[in-house]
Amino acid sequence: MTVPGSARTLTVLGSCGAWPEPGRACAGFLLEYDGFKVVLDLGYAALPALLTHCPEGEVDAVIVTHQHPDHCVDVSALARVRYYLAPDAAPIPLCCPPGVLDVLRALEPRPDPATVFDVRDLASTREIGPFRLETALLPHYVTNLGVRLSAPDLTVAYTGDSGPAPELGKLANGADMFISDATLQGASPPTTPRYVMTATEAARGAAGAKRLLLTHFWPGSDRAVSVAEARAVFDGEVLAAEEGLTITL
Template identity: 70%
Template sequence: MAELTVLGSCGAWPEANRACAGFLLEHDGYRVVLDLGYGTLPRLLERLPAANLDAVIVTHAHPDHCVDVSALARVRQYTAADSPKLPLHCAPGVLEVLEALEPRPHPSTIFEFHGLDGTRDLGPFRLETFELPHYVPNFGVRLSAPGLTVAYTGDSGPSPVLAGLGAGADLFVMDATLQGPSPESGPRYVMTATEAAHWATRAGAKRLLLTHFWPGSDRSVSVREASAAFDGEIIAAEEGLTLKL
């Protein structure tokens, strides 16, 4: 059995009663979190009181995607100090953020750090990474196991790379920060819901989970806009939502 639980769905900062980017993916007893932004750790602890994880993946170093990894380190330090180091697969800059938040004990005493690039085995999954356009280095991640593929953009502007990241995915979790028409000029580092849907269609994804909403957005608008460009099931991420995969 596999399922994905939304820990947080906001971009930039969390609205009241919400959290920023974070997802818990569970498959055959293996548990990995994808990002842990502001406010996600309490929601993870509701699901896993001892934060009993097998791995953490952080797509990039912005605090709305990684700051609660520091809180997770405190949980591990004070409640599971004798446990093996927790594998942390992360983009450049994440270690420096964690060091600034809590230099002692050093994050490397809690986590086993791995760069987030290339391809490797991760529990039951094959992990592939795709560098995507953002303000800082950001890696989309593709986790595949027999009969299951989950893809996640982190944050991303529109890019042909998205078609490979989400190719045939059972669930494509995509940045849908903006609403309305695409901005006409300048480099693009986040997407509209319509753009996310366009690339999900190009990828041939089966289901689309929109996330990273700008605080205050009406999420039904994002779903409606995405439906014009994607024929499959479209879901707006909501804290506590669990999807069977």
């Protein structure tokens, strides 16, 4: 439901890659645009944070970039919340690559996730609520689709996990907020192909965006170091994702 005049915000539900540090969670964001609520990824321990904002999991859509559990495992928990607390509610649109549904069914086949969610192929979905949805296939160990959500006066883009790639430039160009993988710090590893980025590479990929939000930090990383590295090459505002942080867009 769209409520004219409502806030446009991005809330960090989780910011860790691989596994959550104590008191933190893995990938997850809640994007609100004039009353429409869309979740971007929902990894380990991200659901409790979502429930502080949506106590019965009452979101309008979920987008999952890829099937790794640090990005999708708590979608299974959200399915339980909806199944038990809102059994008569319409299925929530779930836009994801095909492998995500396989993971969810392996975690909990009953109820079938496809009965709680309206499962849609992320690559072929063009609209979700008020947003025009574009995707970009980005380098990772499994199929990972970066997303770009555009509505009047707002564009938010998110990489999921990604190595450095030319596709990042198109994803970021003109975005009001670019949420980017920044797993690593320091010099770029010499290995190729690359499936995650340093903070410096994230900042280079974000060229053309107005603001950069670094996320997917390797557990134990000093986030101030990542921010400093990104600021050295990115002209706009650089933020570190922190659980509970809400950003006005």
